Amino acid sequence: MIQVKDVSKFYGSFPAVRGVSFEAAPGQVVGLLGPNGAGKTTTIRMITGFLPPTSGRISVCGHDTISESVEARRKIGYLPESAPLYPEMRVRDYLSHRARLYGVPRQDRKAAIIRAGDRCRLLEVMQRRIGHLSKGYRQRVGLASAILHNPPVLILDEPSNGLDPAQIRETRTLIKDLSAQRTVLVSSHILPEVERTCDRVVIIARGQIRADGAPPELLARMLRQVPARHVVEIYVETRPDPETGGRSELDRIAARIRAIPGVAAIAREPIHGEPTDPTGVRVAEWVRLVVMPEVTHPDLREPLSRTLSSATVLFRELRRQAPTLEQLFMRVIEADTVPVGASKAAEGSGE
Amino acid sequence: MSRVFAITTREFASFFRIPLGWVVVALFLCLSAVFFAQRTLVPGEPAEMRTFFGVWWFLMLFVTPAVSMRLVSEELRAGTIEPLLTAPLSEWTIVFGKYFAAVAFLAAMLLPSLAFVGVLEYLARPDYGAIGAGYLGLLLLGMLYLAVGTLASTLTSSQTLAFLGTLFGLLLLDLAPSRLAAQTPEPWSGLLFKLSPSFRVADFARGLIDTASVAYFLLASFWFVALAAIVLQSRRWR
Numbered sequence: 355m356i357q358v359k360d361v362s363k364f365y366g367s368f369p370a371v372r373g374v375s376f377e378a379a380p381g382q383v384v385g386l387l388g389p390n391g392a393g394k395t396t397t398i399r400m401i402t403g404f405l406p407p408t409s410g411r412i413s414v415c416g417h418d419t420i421s422e423s424v425e426a427r428r429k430i431g432y433l434p435e436s437a438p439l440y441p442e443m444r445v446r447d448y449l450s451h452r453a454r455l456y457g458v459p460r461q462d463r464k465a466a467i468i469r470a471g472d473r474c475r476l477l478e479v480m481q482r483r484i485g486h487l488s489k490g491y492r493q494r495v496g497l498a499s500a501i502l503h504n505p506p507v508l509i510l511d512e513p514s515n516g517l518d519p520a521q522i523r524e525t526r527t528l529i530k531d532l533s534a535q536r537t538v539l540v541s542s543h544i545l546p547e548v549e550r551t552c553d554r555v556v557i558i559a560r561g562q563i564r565a566d567g568a569p570p571e572l573l574a575r576m577l578r579q580v581p582a583r584h585v586v587e588i589y590v591e592t593r594p595d596p597e598t599g600g601r602s603e604l605d606r607i608a609a610r611i612r613a614i615p616g617v618a619a620i621a622r623e624p625i626h627g628e629p630t631d632p633t634g635v636r637v638a639e640w641v642r643l644v645v646m647p648e649v650t651h652p653d654l655r656e657p658l659s660r661t662l663s664s665a666t667v668l669f670r671e672l673r674r675q676a677p678t679l680e681q682l683f684m685r686v687i688e689a690d691t692v693p694v695g696a697s698k699a700a701e702g703s704g705e
Numbered sequence: 706m707s708r709v710f711a712i713t714t715r716e717f718a719s720f721f722r723i724p725l726g727w728v729v730v731a732l733f734l735c736l737s738a739v740f741f742a743q744r745t746l747v748p749g750e751p752a753e754m755r756t757f758f759g760v761w762w763f764l765m766l767f768v769t770p771a772v773s774m775r776l777v778s779e780e781l782r783a784g785t786i787e788p789l790l791t792a793p794l795s796e797w798t799i800v801f802g803k804y805f806a807a808v809a810f811l812a813a814m815l816l817p818s819l820a821f822v823g824v825l826e827y828l829a830r831p832d833y834g835a836i837g838a839g840y841l842g843l844l845l846l847g848m849l850y851l852a853v854g855t856l857a858s859t860l861t862s863s864q865t866l867a868f869l870g871t872l873f874g875l876l877l878l879d880l881a882p883s884r885l886a887a888q889t890p891e892p893w894s895g896l897l898f899k900l901s902p903s904f905r906v907a908d909f910a911r912g913l914i915d916t917a918s919v920a921y922f923l924l925a926s927f928w929f930v931a932l933a934a935i936v937l938q939s940r941r942w943r
Contacts, residue, residue: 404787428793430791443719443722454711455708455789
């Protein structure tokens with residue numbers, strides 16, 4: 355439905371988008387995720403025909419967005435960022451105007467407006483001026499105008515921008531409903547929104563695709579590349595012991611953990627909310643250690659538990675903490691140039 | 706064609722949805738009424754509107770930029786150009802749709818002035834041929850001025866700049882050919898004179914409808930609107 359092949363866009367000498375390639379199939383909700391200024395809107399504007407790519411090729415439902423621009427645009431329902439509308443118009447008049455622009459036949463127009471208004475829960479505000487509506491309603495008017503002509507491709511640029519949590523939830527449900535027989539491309543810089551709405555996520559940063567895949571798949575790839583950290587809480591003495599050459603019990607346990615094959619690094623992390631001992635009588639305390647495994651040893655729970663047991667140290671927690679998609683997102687967008695788990699298409703494009 | 710009509714009807718209605726449209730109509734009618742009372746309703750004068758049309762032509766220099774300044778500029782400023790340019794329409798459809806709306810607004814603005822003709826009819830026997838030609842000249846001149854304004858409106862997202870740009874452009878279009886003609890030998894001076902809209906429109910007030918002048922106004926208007934469509938097209942390619 356949407357095919358983006360090795361597309362680049364330069365504003366003067368500034369590369370806004372570089373070598374972006376991805377596809378979106380029918381019935382799929384694809385999230386274009388990235389920080390502000392990553393190139394999401396530029397990519398979307400190229401797909402909708404608002405901007406031409408400097409190089410590369412985009413097609414929508416088999417129509418090239420340059421050579422068959424009008425045909426391609428006919429297949430797209432588009433909600434631009436911040437839903438620009440005519441504030442002086444009434445909702446019904448605006449939807450009627452958009453239906454005419456998209457060539458909805460006169461006899462079908464009324465039904466199309468009611469259907470779109472009903473889907474976006476606008477029927478109670480149909481006679482109100484757009485300028486008098488709340489931001490949430492305006493966004494819905496934009497969305498209703500995008501689905502009026504029943505397009506096979508729906509492109510939504512930051513659809514939940516400026517909405518409150520309840521409105522974001524509503525929009526999410528609506529997008530899911532609309533995706534039944536359509537290709538939906540949603541851009542956002544809010545990770546949970548994309549994670550919950552989309553079947554597939556394309557992460558874009560500095561104009562390049564950094565990751566492409568289903569959210570669980572991306573997480574699995576990330577785990578293969580960045581293994582889950584292990585958190586251990588042990589009860590040990592932390593004061594230096596003169597009998598052991600000034601080393602504390604904690605130092606000795608840490609050294610034993612470090613010796614476990616597959617441990618890359620170990621660090622102490624503060625435990626917030628742990629009661630302190632004001633008398634200073636207590637000789638041992640709870641200490642949290644974070645153990646980072648090597649890629650070759652993603653699960654160290656068993657050797658860790660054996661080591662701690664053999665050292666007869668008391669431990670109250672030993673858990674493997676997988677990176678969240680949020681951490682993956684941050685890691686991916688902060689990466690300088692190397693794409694993390696980018697799609698085959700993107701890899702093939704020479705990124 | 707139905708899409709051009711869709712753009713035209715929305716744009717035309719929008720003139721009346723905002724105060725600017727009503728202010729322009731009210732100002733135009735008030736000033737017209739004052740001039741009509743002072744210049745035309747004079748005892749002993751012939752029942753014609755020639756001097757009146759002369760004033761209107763002058764007023765057109767200021768009225769048409771006010772009408773055309775928001776046509777595309779407002780879309781560029783508010784970002785509504787994006788849903789418009791991503792709809793299955795050509796830039797020609799958009800620009801011509803908007804231009805026709807401005808022309809329709811101009812015609813609607815002139816409509817109440819027919820009351821002045823009614824007053825003349827009541828008091829004397831006016832020459833309807835001359836009046837009809839005068840109105841046609843006024844409309845053709847307005848069409849040309851609005852075409853220049855449409856072009857200026859596609860060049861900037863600021864309505865003020867679009868207004869001033871149009872005004873400057875119209876003064877240039879009106880004055881430059883006659884000023885240049887005065888310093889140019891024949892046959893060039895005659896040709897330059899014929900390029901001036903005010904020279905062309907003078908005949909209409911006398912009741913003369915010259916097809917060459919009609920063609921001049923229509924072609925020149927088309928040329929400026931086409932240029933506006935190309936400018937809008939070029940925005941897509943930046």
